[in-house]
Amino acid sequence: MLHTKAKFRAIDAVLLLLCLAAGAYIYYRIQYGLEYKGSWAAIPQFLLRYDPETGRWAANYLLQGLITTLKLSLWATLPALLVGLFVALCRTSETLFLRMVGASYVELVRNLPPLVLIFIFYFFVIDQIMPLLGVETFIRALPTGAQGVITFLFAEKSLFVQFISGIITLAFFEGAYMAEIIRGGIESIERGQHEAAYALGLSWVDEMRFVVMPQVIKRVLPALANEFINTIKYSSIASIVSIQELTFMGRQVVVATRYIFETWITVAVLYMALTLSLSLVTEQLEKRLQASD
Amino acid sequence: MSEIHEDYIIEIENVSKTFTGGVEAVRGFSAKIRRQEVVVIMGPSGSGKSTLLRCINGLETAESGAIVVDGIRLDGDKRRRLEIRKEVGMVFQSFNLFPHLTVLENVNLAQRRVRKKNKASATERSLELLQMVGIADKANSYPAQLSGGQQQRVAIARALALAPKVMLFDEPTSALDPEMINEVLDVMKKLARSGMTMVVVTHEMGFAREVSDWVIFMDDGQIVETGAPESIFARPQEERTRRFLNQIL
Ligand SMILES: Nc1ncnc2c1ncn2[C@@H]1O[C@H](COP(=O)(O)OP(=O)(O)OP(=O)(O)O)[C@@H](O)[C@H]1O
Ligand SMILES: [Mg+2]
Numbered sequence: 001m002l003h004t005k006a007k008f009r010a011i012d013a014v015l016l017l018l019c020l021a022a023g024a025y026i027y028y029r030i031q032y033g034l035e036y037k038g039s040w041a042a043i044p045q046f047l048l049r050y051d052p053e054t055g056r057w058a059a060n061y062l063l064q065g066l067i068t069t070l071k072l073s074l075w076a077t078l079p080a081l082l083v084g085l086f087v088a089l090c091r092t093s094e095t096l097f098l099r100m101v102g103a104s105y106v107e108l109v110r111n112l113p114p115l116v117l118i119f120i121f122y123f124f125v126i127d128q129i130m131p132l133l134g135v136e137t138f139i140r141a142l143p144t145g146a147q148g149v150i151t152f153l154f155a156e157k158s159l160f161v162q163f164i165s166g167i168i169t170l171a172f173f174e175g176a177y178m179a180e181i182i183r184g185g186i187e188s189i190e191r192g193q194h195e196a197a198y199a200l201g202l203s204w205v206d207e208m209r210f211v212v213m214p215q216v217i218k219r220v221l222p223a224l225a226n227e228f229i230n231t232i233k234y235s236s237i238a239s240i241v242s243i244q245e246l247t248f249m250g251r252q253v254v255v256a257t258r259y260i261f262e263t264w265i266t267v268a269v270l271y272m273a274l275t276l277s278l279s280l281v282t283e284q285l286e287k288r289l290q291a292s293d
Numbered sequence: 294m295s296e297i298h299e300d301y302i303i304e305i306e307n308v309s310k311t312f313t314g315g316v317e318a319v320r321g322f323s324a325k326i327r328r329q330e331v332v333v334i335m336g337p338s339g340s341g342k343s344t345l346l347r348c349i350n351g352l353e354t355a356e357s358g359a360i361v362v363d364g365i366r367l368d369g370d371k372r373r374r375l376e377i378r379k380e381v382g383m384v385f386q387s388f389n390l391f392p393h394l395t396v397l398e399n400v401n402l403a404q405r406r407v408r409k410k411n412k413a414s415a416t417e418r419s420l421e422l423l424q425m426v427g428i429a430d431k432a433n434s435y436p437a438q439l440s441g442g443q444q445q446r447v448a449i450a451r452a453l454a455l456a457p458k459v460m461l462f463d464e465p466t467s468a469l470d471p472e473m474i475n476e477v478l479d480v481m482k483k484l485a486r487s488g489m490t491m492v493v494v495t496h497e498m499g500f501a502r503e504v505s506d507w508v509i510f511m512d513d514g515q516i517v518e519t520g521a522p523e524s525i526f527a528r529p530q531e532e533r534t535r536r537f538l539n540q541i542l
Pocket of ligand 2: 342343344463464
Protein backbone atom coordinates (compact mmCIF):
# COMPACT_ATOMS: atom_id res chain seq x y z
CA MET A 1 0.00 0.00 0.00
CA LEU A 2 1.14 3.52 -0.76
CA HIS A 3 1.42 5.75 2.26
CA THR A 4 0.85 9.30 1.10
CA LYS A 5 0.54 11.88 3.79
CA ALA A 6 -2.71 13.85 3.90
CA LYS A 7 -2.17 17.48 2.96
CA PHE A 8 -4.33 20.46 3.80
CA ARG A 9 -5.30 22.16 0.54
CA ALA A 10 -7.61 24.99 -0.50
CA ILE A 11 -10.36 22.50 -1.29
CA ASP A 12 -10.19 21.16 2.27
CA ALA A 13 -10.66 24.65 3.62
CA VAL A 14 -13.71 25.19 1.42
CA LEU A 15 -15.25 21.86 2.43
CA LEU A 16 -14.57 22.53 6.08
CA LEU A 17 -16.27 25.90 5.85
CA LEU A 18 -19.26 24.30 4.12
CA CYS A 19 -19.55 21.71 6.91
CA LEU A 20 -19.39 24.43 9.56
CA ALA A 21 -22.03 26.42 7.72
CA ALA A 22 -24.30 23.37 7.49
CA GLY A 23 -23.83 22.73 11.21
CA ALA A 24 -24.63 26.34 12.04
CA TYR A 25 -27.74 26.20 9.88
CA ILE A 26 -29.02 23.04 11.58
CA TYR A 27 -28.37 24.61 14.96
CA TYR A 28 -30.24 27.74 13.88
CA ARG A 29 -33.24 25.68 12.70
CA ILE A 30 -33.35 23.83 15.98
CA GLN A 31 -33.09 27.00 18.02
CA TYR A 32 -35.52 29.17 16.13
CA GLY A 33 -37.34 27.05 13.56
CA LEU A 34 -38.58 24.31 15.87
CA GLU A 35 -41.25 24.69 18.46
CA TYR A 36 -38.73 23.44 21.00
CA LYS A 37 -37.34 24.84 24.18
CA GLY A 38 -34.45 22.87 25.50
CA SER A 39 -31.99 23.39 28.27
CA TRP A 40 -28.51 22.06 28.77
CA ALA A 41 -28.56 23.13 32.37
CA ALA A 42 -30.96 20.30 33.24
CA ILE A 43 -28.68 17.53 31.95
CA PRO A 44 -25.91 17.29 34.58
CA GLN A 45 -28.36 16.35 37.34
CA PHE A 46 -29.22 13.21 35.35
CA LEU A 47 -25.59 12.21 35.33
CA LEU A 48 -24.73 12.87 38.96
CA ARG A 49 -27.06 13.61 41.78
CA TYR A 50 -26.36 14.90 45.26
CA ASP A 51 -27.84 12.71 47.91
CA PRO A 52 -28.67 14.86 50.98
CA GLU A 53 -29.19 11.78 53.13
CA THR A 54 -25.72 10.38 52.72
CA GLY A 55 -24.18 13.70 51.83
CA ARG A 56 -22.50 12.19 48.77
CA TRP A 57 -22.70 12.43 45.03
CA ALA A 58 -24.19 9.40 43.32
CA ALA A 59 -24.64 8.27 39.73
CA ASN A 60 -28.03 9.21 38.43
CA TYR A 61 -30.05 7.74 35.52
CA LEU A 62 -27.69 8.34 32.63
CA LEU A 63 -24.51 7.33 34.40
CA GLN A 64 -26.26 4.32 35.94
CA GLY A 65 -27.41 3.45 32.43
CA LEU A 66 -23.84 3.68 31.17
CA ILE A 67 -22.67 1.36 33.94
CA THR A 68 -25.45 -1.10 33.17
CA THR A 69 -24.52 -0.98 29.48
CA LEU A 70 -20.95 -1.82 30.37
CA LYS A 71 -21.98 -4.63 32.72
CA LEU A 72 -24.40 -6.06 30.20
CA SER A 73 -21.79 -6.00 27.42
CA LEU A 74 -19.03 -7.45 29.59
CA TRP A 75 -21.17 -10.29 30.89
CA ALA A 76 -22.56 -11.04 27.45
CA THR A 77 -19.08 -11.21 25.95
CA LEU A 78 -17.91 -14.14 28.07
CA PRO A 79 -20.62 -16.62 26.99
CA ALA A 80 -20.48 -15.16 23.48
CA LEU A 81 -16.79 -16.07 23.31
CA LEU A 82 -17.52 -19.62 24.45
CA VAL A 83 -20.37 -19.97 21.97
CA GLY A 84 -18.15 -18.43 19.30
CA LEU A 85 -15.31 -20.83 20.01
CA PHE A 86 -17.60 -23.85 20.02
CA VAL A 87 -19.38 -22.84 16.82
CA ALA A 88 -16.09 -21.99 15.10
CA LEU A 89 -14.82 -25.48 15.95
CA CYS A 90 -18.07 -26.93 14.60
CA ARG A 91 -17.74 -24.98 11.40
CA THR A 92 -14.17 -26.16 10.83
CA SER A 93 -14.88 -29.73 11.89
CA GLU A 94 -14.72 -32.70 9.56
CA THR A 95 -18.21 -33.77 10.58
CA LEU A 96 -20.78 -32.53 8.11
CA PHE A 97 -23.53 -32.46 10.73
CA LEU A 98 -21.56 -30.17 13.04
CA ARG A 99 -20.70 -27.90 10.15
CA MET A 100 -24.36 -27.65 9.25
CA VAL A 101 -25.40 -26.88 12.83
CA GLY A 102 -22.77 -24.14 13.05
CA ALA A 103 -23.65 -22.67 9.67
CA SER A 104 -27.39 -22.65 10.42
CA TYR A 105 -26.87 -20.79 13.66
CA VAL A 106 -24.58 -18.20 12.13
CA GLU A 107 -26.80 -17.63 9.11
CA LEU A 108 -29.90 -17.37 11.25
CA VAL A 109 -28.39 -14.69 13.43
CA ARG A 110 -26.77 -12.78 10.64
CA ASN A 111 -29.80 -12.67 8.41
CA LEU A 112 -32.39 -11.47 10.87
CA PRO A 113 -32.75 -7.93 12.15
CA PRO A 114 -31.40 -7.90 15.71
CA LEU A 115 -34.58 -6.34 16.97
CA VAL A 116 -36.75 -9.17 15.67
CA LEU A 117 -34.34 -11.68 17.04
CA ILE A 118 -34.37 -10.12 20.47
CA PHE A 119 -38.17 -10.10 20.59
CA ILE A 120 -38.36 -13.79 19.76
CA PHE A 121 -35.40 -14.95 21.74
CA TYR A 122 -35.77 -12.77 24.81
CA PHE A 123 -39.30 -13.89 25.54
CA PHE A 124 -38.34 -17.48 24.93
CA VAL A 125 -35.48 -17.12 27.41
CA ILE A 126 -37.61 -15.38 30.03
CA ASP A 127 -40.44 -17.83 29.61
CA GLN A 128 -38.64 -21.14 29.20
CA ILE A 129 -34.98 -21.01 30.08
CA MET A 130 -35.09 -18.89 33.23
CA PRO A 131 -37.55 -21.16 35.10
CA LEU A 132 -35.57 -24.15 33.83
CA LEU A 133 -32.38 -22.77 35.35
CA GLY A 134 -34.27 -21.78 38.47
CA VAL A 135 -32.75 -18.31 38.43
CA GLU A 136 -35.69 -16.72 40.18
CA THR A 137 -35.72 -19.15 43.10
CA PHE A 138 -31.97 -18.92 43.31
CA ILE A 139 -31.94 -15.16 43.64
CA ARG A 140 -34.77 -15.14 46.19
CA ALA A 141 -33.00 -17.64 48.38
CA LEU A 142 -29.79 -15.64 48.54
CA PRO A 143 -28.79 -14.06 51.86
CA THR A 144 -28.80 -10.28 51.97
CA GLY A 145 -25.02 -10.00 51.85
CA ALA A 146 -24.82 -12.00 48.65
CA GLN A 147 -27.60 -9.94 47.14
CA GLY A 148 -25.46 -6.86 47.51
CA VAL A 149 -22.74 -8.52 45.48
CA ILE A 150 -25.26 -9.62 42.87
CA THR A 151 -26.57 -6.08 42.61
CA PHE A 152 -23.08 -4.74 42.19
CA LEU A 153 -22.07 -7.30 39.56
CA PHE A 154 -25.36 -7.63 37.70
CA ALA A 155 -28.56 -5.82 38.63
CA GLU A 156 -30.93 -5.41 41.54
CA LYS A 157 -32.93 -8.36 42.67
CA SER A 158 -36.13 -7.24 41.01
CA LEU A 159 -34.39 -6.79 37.66
CA PHE A 160 -32.05 -9.75 37.91
CA VAL A 161 -34.00 -12.23 35.79
CA GLN A 162 -34.45 -9.66 33.07
CA PHE A 163 -30.81 -8.76 33.17
CA ILE A 164 -29.68 -12.37 32.87
CA SER A 165 -32.11 -12.91 30.01
CA GLY A 166 -30.64 -9.87 28.34
CA ILE A 167 -27.15 -11.29 28.75
CA ILE A 168 -28.17 -14.62 27.26
CA THR A 169 -29.94 -12.96 24.36
CA LEU A 170 -27.03 -10.68 23.59
CA ALA A 171 -24.59 -13.57 23.92
CA PHE A 172 -26.67 -15.70 21.57
CA PHE A 173 -26.54 -12.89 19.08
CA GLU A 174 -22.89 -11.91 19.48
CA GLY A 175 -21.80 -15.54 19.55
CA ALA A 176 -22.43 -15.76 15.83
CA TYR A 177 -20.16 -12.84 15.09
CA MET A 178 -17.47 -14.07 17.46
CA ALA A 179 -17.73 -17.48 15.77
CA GLU A 180 -17.05 -15.99 12.38
CA ILE A 181 -14.02 -14.11 13.65
CA ILE A 182 -12.59 -17.20 15.35
CA ARG A 183 -13.34 -19.37 12.34
CA GLY A 184 -11.45 -16.93 10.15
CA GLY A 185 -8.54 -17.22 12.56
CA ILE A 186 -8.60 -21.01 12.56
CA GLU A 187 -8.73 -21.13 8.79
CA SER A 188 -5.82 -18.70 8.52
CA ILE A 189 -3.48 -21.17 10.23
CA GLU A 190 -1.19 -22.65 7.59
CA ARG A 191 -1.74 -26.23 6.54
CA GLY A 192 1.84 -27.07 7.49
CA GLN A 193 1.04 -26.46 11.16
CA HIS A 194 -1.68 -29.10 11.09
CA GLU A 195 0.56 -31.48 9.20
CA ALA A 196 3.40 -31.07 11.66
CA ALA A 197 1.02 -31.67 14.56
CA TYR A 198 -0.36 -34.75 12.84
CA ALA A 199 3.08 -36.14 12.11
CA LEU A 200 4.04 -35.69 15.76
CA GLY A 201 1.11 -37.84 16.82
CA LEU A 202 -0.79 -35.09 18.62
CA SER A 203 -4.47 -35.71 19.23
CA TRP A 204 -7.03 -33.31 17.79
CA VAL A 205 -7.59 -31.74 21.19
CA ASP A 206 -3.88 -31.24 21.80
CA GLU A 207 -3.38 -29.90 18.31
CA MET A 208 -6.10 -27.32 18.89
CA ARG A 209 -4.99 -26.50 22.40
CA PHE A 210 -1.23 -26.24 21.94
CA VAL A 211 -0.68 -25.53 18.27
CA VAL A 212 -3.70 -23.93 16.62
CA MET A 213 -5.54 -21.91 19.25
CA PRO A 214 -2.57 -20.01 20.72
CA GLN A 215 -1.83 -18.73 17.23
CA VAL A 216 -5.49 -18.05 16.49
CA ILE A 217 -5.92 -16.01 19.67
CA LYS A 218 -3.01 -13.83 18.76
CA ARG A 219 -4.39 -13.21 15.30
CA VAL A 220 -8.00 -12.54 16.26
CA LEU A 221 -7.60 -10.67 19.53
CA PRO A 222 -7.88 -7.21 17.93
CA ALA A 223 -10.95 -8.28 15.95
CA LEU A 224 -12.55 -9.70 19.09
CA ALA A 225 -11.84 -6.52 21.02
CA ASN A 226 -13.47 -4.67 18.17
CA GLU A 227 -16.46 -6.97 18.38
CA PHE A 228 -16.76 -6.04 22.03
CA ILE A 229 -17.29 -2.47 20.89
CA ASN A 230 -20.05 -3.74 18.62
CA THR A 231 -21.55 -5.57 21.58
CA ILE A 232 -21.76 -2.28 23.44
CA LYS A 233 -23.57 -0.73 20.51
CA TYR A 234 -25.91 -3.69 20.04
CA SER A 235 -26.68 -3.76 23.74
CA SER A 236 -28.80 -0.66 23.17
CA ILE A 237 -31.50 -2.87 21.67
CA ALA A 238 -31.91 -4.40 25.11
CA SER A 239 -33.66 -1.17 26.04
CA ILE A 240 -36.62 -2.45 24.07
CA VAL A 241 -37.16 -5.20 26.65
CA SER A 242 -36.85 -2.77 29.55
CA ILE A 243 -33.33 -3.50 30.63
CA GLN A 244 -32.19 -0.28 32.24
CA GLU A 245 -29.13 0.40 30.19
CA LEU A 246 -28.08 3.71 28.72
CA THR A 247 -30.57 3.96 25.86
CA PHE A 248 -33.45 2.94 28.13
CA MET A 249 -32.42 5.58 30.67
CA GLY A 250 -32.14 8.13 27.88
CA ARG A 251 -35.75 7.46 26.98
CA GLN A 252 -36.78 7.84 30.59
CA VAL A 253 -35.05 11.18 30.86
CA VAL A 254 -36.64 12.39 27.63
CA VAL A 255 -40.07 11.35 28.88
CA ALA A 256 -39.49 13.23 32.12
CA THR A 257 -37.94 16.40 30.70
CA ARG A 258 -38.86 16.61 27.00
CA TYR A 259 -35.28 17.76 26.35
CA ILE A 260 -34.90 15.47 23.34
CA PHE A 261 -31.74 16.86 21.77
CA GLU A 262 -29.81 17.51 24.92
CA THR A 263 -30.56 14.10 26.31
CA TRP A 264 -29.78 12.08 23.20
CA ILE A 265 -26.65 14.06 22.46
CA THR A 266 -25.50 13.36 26.00
CA VAL A 267 -26.30 9.66 25.54
CA ALA A 268 -24.37 9.66 22.27
CA VAL A 269 -21.38 11.31 23.92
CA LEU A 270 -21.42 8.72 26.70
CA TYR A 271 -21.48 5.86 24.17
CA MET A 272 -18.70 7.52 22.21
CA ALA A 273 -16.58 8.00 25.31
CA LEU A 274 -16.83 4.27 25.96
CA THR A 275 -16.37 2.99 22.41
CA LEU A 276 -13.70 5.44 21.34
CA SER A 277 -11.54 4.76 24.35
CA LEU A 278 -11.92 1.05 23.71
CA SER A 279 -10.96 1.63 20.08
CA LEU A 280 -7.78 3.26 21.25
CA VAL A 281 -7.03 0.30 23.49
CA THR A 282 -7.68 -2.06 20.58
CA GLU A 283 -5.35 -0.13 18.35
CA GLN A 284 -2.60 -0.26 20.95
CA LEU A 285 -3.20 -3.98 21.37
CA GLU A 286 -2.91 -4.51 17.65
CA LYS A 287 0.35 -2.60 17.50
CA ARG A 288 1.72 -4.51 20.47
CA LEU A 289 0.83 -7.85 18.89
CA GLN A 290 2.33 -6.88 15.57
CA ALA A 291 5.53 -5.80 17.23
CA SER A 292 5.85 -9.15 18.98
CA ASP A 293 5.92 -11.07 15.66
CA MET B 294 1.29 -59.87 2.35
CA SER B 295 0.19 -62.64 4.61
CA GLU B 296 3.36 -63.01 6.62
CA ILE B 297 5.24 -60.13 8.19
CA HIS B 298 8.79 -59.77 6.90
CA GLU B 299 10.76 -58.91 9.98
CA ASP B 300 13.62 -57.33 8.10
CA TYR B 301 11.42 -54.93 6.15
CA ILE B 302 10.33 -51.95 8.18
CA ILE B 303 8.32 -50.35 5.38
CA GLU B 304 6.36 -52.34 2.84
CA ILE B 305 4.52 -50.51 0.13
CA GLU B 306 2.53 -52.66 -2.21
CA ASN B 307 0.76 -51.46 -5.30
CA VAL B 308 -0.24 -48.14 -3.78
CA SER B 309 -2.25 -45.65 -5.81
CA LYS B 310 -3.45 -42.19 -4.94
CA THR B 311 -5.79 -40.10 -7.07
CA PHE B 312 -6.69 -36.63 -5.88
CA THR B 313 -10.19 -35.28 -6.16
CA GLY B 314 -9.99 -33.56 -9.48
CA GLY B 315 -8.54 -36.63 -11.12
CA VAL B 316 -4.78 -36.19 -10.77
CA GLU B 317 -3.20 -39.63 -10.44
CA ALA B 318 -0.30 -38.65 -8.22
CA VAL B 319 0.87 -42.19 -7.38
CA ARG B 320 0.12 -45.18 -9.60
CA GLY B 321 0.70 -48.72 -8.46
CA PHE B 322 3.85 -48.02 -6.47
CA SER B 323 5.61 -50.89 -4.67
CA ALA B 324 8.79 -50.87 -2.61
CA LYS B 325 10.23 -52.57 0.44
CA ILE B 326 12.64 -50.85 2.75
CA ARG B 327 14.85 -52.65 5.25
CA ARG B 328 15.70 -51.49 8.72
CA GLN B 329 18.53 -48.95 8.82
CA GLU B 330 18.37 -48.38 5.12
CA VAL B 331 18.57 -44.91 3.61
CA VAL B 332 16.53 -44.53 0.46
CA VAL B 333 16.59 -41.45 -1.72
CA ILE B 334 13.66 -40.68 -4.00
CA MET B 335 14.25 -38.47 -7.01
CA GLY B 336 12.11 -37.38 -9.90
CA PRO B 337 10.76 -34.38 -11.75
CA SER B 338 8.31 -31.95 -10.18
CA GLY B 339 4.81 -33.37 -9.95
CA SER B 340 5.99 -36.96 -10.23
CA GLY B 341 4.32 -37.88 -6.92
CA LYS B 342 7.30 -37.98 -4.55
CA SER B 343 5.67 -35.91 -1.82
CA THR B 344 2.38 -37.72 -2.17
CA LEU B 345 4.08 -41.10 -1.79
CA LEU B 346 5.97 -39.94 1.28
CA ARG B 347 2.82 -38.54 2.82
CA CYS B 348 1.00 -41.82 2.22
CA ILE B 349 3.57 -43.58 4.41
CA ASN B 350 2.52 -41.75 7.57
CA GLY B 351 -1.10 -41.39 6.59
CA LEU B 352 -1.07 -37.67 5.80
CA GLU B 353 -2.63 -38.77 2.52
CA THR B 354 -4.83 -41.82 2.29
CA ALA B 355 -3.97 -44.15 -0.54
CA GLU B 356 -7.15 -45.43 -2.13
CA SER B 357 -5.70 -48.79 -3.06
CA GLY B 358 -2.74 -50.95 -2.18
CA ALA B 359 -1.22 -51.69 1.19
CA ILE B 360 1.25 -49.90 3.42
CA VAL B 361 2.77 -51.67 6.42
CA VAL B 362 5.16 -49.89 8.76
CA ASP B 363 7.00 -52.01 11.31
CA GLY B 364 4.31 -54.66 11.09
CA ILE B 365 1.47 -52.18 11.55
CA ARG B 366 -0.92 -51.94 8.67
CA LEU B 367 -2.04 -48.45 7.76
CA ASP B 368 -5.77 -48.53 7.26
CA GLY B 369 -8.87 -46.79 8.52
CA ASP B 370 -8.22 -47.80 12.12
CA LYS B 371 -7.38 -44.71 14.11
CA ARG B 372 -5.35 -46.40 16.82
CA ARG B 373 -3.07 -48.18 14.35
CA ARG B 374 -2.70 -44.94 12.44
CA LEU B 375 -1.65 -43.18 15.64
CA GLU B 376 0.93 -45.92 16.29
CA ILE B 377 2.40 -45.26 12.87
CA ARG B 378 2.38 -41.49 13.39
CA LYS B 379 4.42 -42.00 16.55
CA GLU B 380 6.89 -44.32 14.84
CA VAL B 381 7.41 -42.21 11.75
CA GLY B 382 9.00 -38.79 12.03
CA MET B 383 8.60 -36.30 9.22
CA VAL B 384 10.60 -33.27 8.14
CA PHE B 385 8.99 -30.83 5.73
CA GLN B 386 10.37 -28.58 3.06
CA SER B 387 8.97 -25.52 4.85
CA PHE B 388 10.05 -26.60 8.39
CA ASN B 389 6.58 -26.02 9.88
CA LEU B 390 7.90 -25.18 13.32
CA PHE B 391 5.33 -23.86 15.77
CA PRO B 392 6.07 -20.13 15.72
CA HIS B 393 4.54 -19.31 19.10
CA LEU B 394 6.71 -21.85 20.95
CA THR B 395 10.40 -21.64 21.70
CA VAL B 396 12.79 -24.10 20.14
CA LEU B 397 12.79 -26.13 23.34
CA GLU B 398 9.00 -26.11 23.59
CA ASN B 399 8.75 -27.21 19.97
CA VAL B 400 10.87 -30.26 20.74
CA ASN B 401 9.19 -30.89 24.10
CA LEU B 402 5.57 -30.73 22.98
CA ALA B 403 5.04 -34.21 21.58
CA GLN B 404 7.09 -35.82 24.34
CA ARG B 405 4.87 -34.18 26.93
CA ARG B 406 1.53 -34.76 25.24
CA VAL B 407 2.04 -37.98 23.31
CA ARG B 408 4.59 -39.80 25.46
CA LYS B 409 3.24 -38.17 28.65
CA LYS B 410 6.73 -37.42 29.91
CA ASN B 411 7.27 -34.93 32.68
CA LYS B 412 8.87 -31.63 31.88
CA ALA B 413 12.30 -32.42 33.26
CA SER B 414 12.80 -35.64 31.35
CA ALA B 415 11.36 -34.17 28.15
CA THR B 416 13.70 -31.20 28.43
CA GLU B 417 16.64 -33.47 29.07
CA ARG B 418 16.02 -35.40 25.87
CA SER B 419 15.25 -32.24 23.90
CA LEU B 420 18.55 -30.66 24.92
CA GLU B 421 20.39 -33.82 23.90
CA LEU B 422 18.72 -33.69 20.51
CA LEU B 423 19.39 -30.00 20.10
CA GLN B 424 23.01 -30.73 20.99
CA MET B 425 23.05 -33.40 18.32
CA VAL B 426 21.78 -31.00 15.64
CA GLY B 427 24.13 -28.31 16.92
CA ILE B 428 21.78 -25.61 18.23
CA ALA B 429 21.53 -26.21 21.95
CA ASP B 430 22.41 -22.56 22.51
CA LYS B 431 19.20 -21.48 20.76
CA ALA B 432 16.90 -23.53 22.98
CA ASN B 433 15.07 -20.48 24.27
CA SER B 434 14.81 -18.62 20.97
CA TYR B 435 11.70 -18.47 18.86
CA PRO B 436 11.74 -19.98 15.36
CA ALA B 437 11.49 -16.57 13.70
CA GLN B 438 14.81 -15.62 15.30
CA LEU B 439 16.63 -18.49 13.57
CA SER B 440 18.03 -18.86 10.08
CA GLY B 441 16.41 -21.33 7.70
CA GLY B 442 19.13 -23.89 8.25
CA GLN B 443 18.78 -23.62 12.00
CA GLN B 444 15.01 -23.94 11.78
CA GLN B 445 15.28 -27.07 9.71
CA ARG B 446 17.68 -28.58 12.22
CA VAL B 447 15.20 -27.81 14.99
CA ALA B 448 12.53 -29.50 12.89
CA ILE B 449 14.73 -32.59 12.67
CA ALA B 450 15.24 -32.59 16.42
CA ARG B 451 11.51 -32.20 16.94
CA ALA B 452 10.75 -35.13 14.65
CA LEU B 453 13.32 -37.24 16.50
CA ALA B 454 11.88 -36.43 19.90
CA LEU B 455 9.47 -39.34 19.90
CA ALA B 456 12.31 -41.71 19.01
CA PRO B 457 10.74 -42.74 15.71
CA LYS B 458 11.87 -45.86 13.87
CA VAL B 459 11.63 -44.19 10.48
CA MET B 460 12.32 -40.64 9.35
CA LEU B 461 10.76 -39.16 6.24
CA PHE B 462 12.30 -36.07 4.63
CA ASP B 463 10.46 -34.12 1.94
CA GLU B 464 13.00 -31.92 0.15
CA PRO B 465 14.45 -30.74 3.46
CA THR B 466 17.02 -28.43 1.87
CA SER B 467 15.23 -27.00 -1.14
CA ALA B 468 13.85 -23.98 0.73
CA LEU B 469 17.29 -23.09 2.07
CA ASP B 470 19.90 -20.61 0.95
CA PRO B 471 22.83 -22.50 -0.58
CA GLU B 472 25.20 -21.72 2.29
CA MET B 473 22.86 -23.43 4.76
CA ILE B 474 22.24 -26.63 2.85
CA ASN B 475 25.30 -28.39 4.17
CA GLU B 476 24.60 -27.82 7.85
CA VAL B 477 21.30 -29.64 7.38
CA LEU B 478 22.74 -32.37 5.19
CA ASP B 479 25.50 -32.95 7.76
CA VAL B 480 22.90 -33.58 10.45
CA MET B 481 21.08 -35.97 8.15
CA LYS B 482 24.28 -37.82 7.36
CA LYS B 483 25.02 -38.16 11.04
CA LEU B 484 21.56 -39.55 11.55
CA ALA B 485 21.98 -41.99 8.69
CA ARG B 486 25.25 -43.27 10.13
CA SER B 487 23.61 -43.75 13.51
CA GLY B 488 21.41 -46.39 11.90
CA MET B 489 18.17 -44.50 11.37
CA THR B 490 15.91 -45.76 8.62
CA MET B 491 15.39 -42.83 6.29
CA VAL B 492 13.32 -42.09 3.21
CA VAL B 493 14.53 -38.87 1.69
CA VAL B 494 13.09 -36.96 -1.23
CA THR B 495 15.98 -34.81 -2.40
CA HIS B 496 17.94 -33.83 -5.44
CA GLU B 497 21.19 -33.57 -3.51
CA MET B 498 23.35 -36.06 -5.42
CA GLY B 499 26.21 -35.73 -2.98
CA PHE B 500 24.02 -36.79 -0.11
CA ALA B 501 22.57 -39.67 -2.11
CA ARG B 502 26.04 -40.87 -3.09
CA GLU B 503 27.44 -40.61 0.36
CA VAL B 504 24.79 -42.20 2.55
CA SER B 505 21.97 -43.75 0.55
CA ASP B 506 21.74 -47.49 0.05
CA TRP B 507 19.59 -47.13 -3.00
CA VAL B 508 17.85 -44.55 -5.10
CA ILE B 509 14.35 -44.66 -6.50
CA PHE B 510 13.78 -42.63 -9.62
CA MET B 511 10.12 -41.73 -10.02
CA ASP B 512 8.09 -40.22 -12.80
CA ASP B 513 4.36 -39.98 -13.36
CA GLY B 514 3.59 -41.62 -10.04
CA GLN B 515 5.56 -44.73 -10.88
CA ILE B 516 9.03 -46.15 -10.36
CA VAL B 517 11.10 -45.69 -13.46
CA GLU B 518 14.30 -47.16 -12.13
CA THR B 519 15.92 -48.15 -8.86
CA GLY B 520 19.51 -48.93 -8.03
CA ALA B 521 22.55 -48.19 -5.95
CA PRO B 522 23.49 -44.51 -6.22
CA GLU B 523 26.85 -45.15 -7.96
CA SER B 524 25.27 -47.22 -10.69
CA ILE B 525 22.11 -45.21 -11.22
CA PHE B 526 24.03 -41.94 -11.48
CA ALA B 527 26.86 -43.35 -13.60
CA ARG B 528 24.85 -45.68 -15.83
CA PRO B 529 21.13 -44.88 -15.81
CA GLN B 530 19.26 -47.56 -17.73
CA GLU B 531 16.24 -45.49 -18.65
CA GLU B 532 16.06 -42.54 -21.00
CA ARG B 533 13.83 -40.57 -18.56
CA THR B 534 16.35 -41.00 -15.74
CA ARG B 535 19.18 -39.86 -17.97
CA ARG B 536 17.30 -36.76 -19.08
CA PHE B 537 16.42 -35.86 -15.51
CA LEU B 538 19.96 -36.38 -14.22
CA ASN B 539 21.32 -34.19 -17.01
CA GLN B 540 18.96 -31.45 -15.93
CA ILE B 541 19.90 -31.38 -12.27
CA LEU B 542 23.64 -31.77 -12.77
N1 LIG C 1 -3.82 -31.86 -2.32
C1 LIG C 1 -3.76 -32.05 -3.66
N2 LIG C 1 -4.90 -31.93 -4.40
C2 LIG C 1 -4.87 -32.14 -5.73
N3 LIG C 1 -3.77 -32.45 -6.42
C3 LIG C 1 -2.61 -32.58 -5.75
C4 LIG C 1 -2.55 -32.38 -4.34
N4 LIG C 1 -1.28 -32.57 -3.93
C5 LIG C 1 -0.58 -32.87 -5.04
N5 LIG C 1 -1.36 -32.89 -6.15
C6 LIG C 1 -0.95 -33.22 -7.52
O1 LIG C 1 -0.39 -34.50 -7.51
C7 LIG C 1 0.74 -34.57 -8.37
C8 LIG C 1 1.93 -35.07 -7.58
O2 LIG C 1 2.27 -34.07 -6.63
P1 LIG C 1 3.47 -34.24 -5.61
O3 LIG C 1 3.44 -33.05 -4.74
O4 LIG C 1 3.41 -35.57 -4.98
O5 LIG C 1 4.71 -34.18 -6.58
P2 LIG C 1 6.26 -34.03 -6.22
O6 LIG C 1 6.95 -35.11 -6.96
O7 LIG C 1 6.43 -33.96 -4.76
O8 LIG C 1 6.60 -32.64 -6.90
P3 LIG C 1 7.59 -31.49 -6.38
O9 LIG C 1 8.96 -31.89 -6.79
O10 LIG C 1 7.12 -30.28 -7.15
O11 LIG C 1 7.42 -31.35 -4.92
C9 LIG C 1 0.91 -33.18 -8.95
O12 LIG C 1 0.32 -33.17 -10.24
C10 LIG C 1 0.14 -32.30 -8.02
O13 LIG C 1 -0.40 -31.22 -8.73
MG1 LIG D 1 7.03 -32.42 -3.38
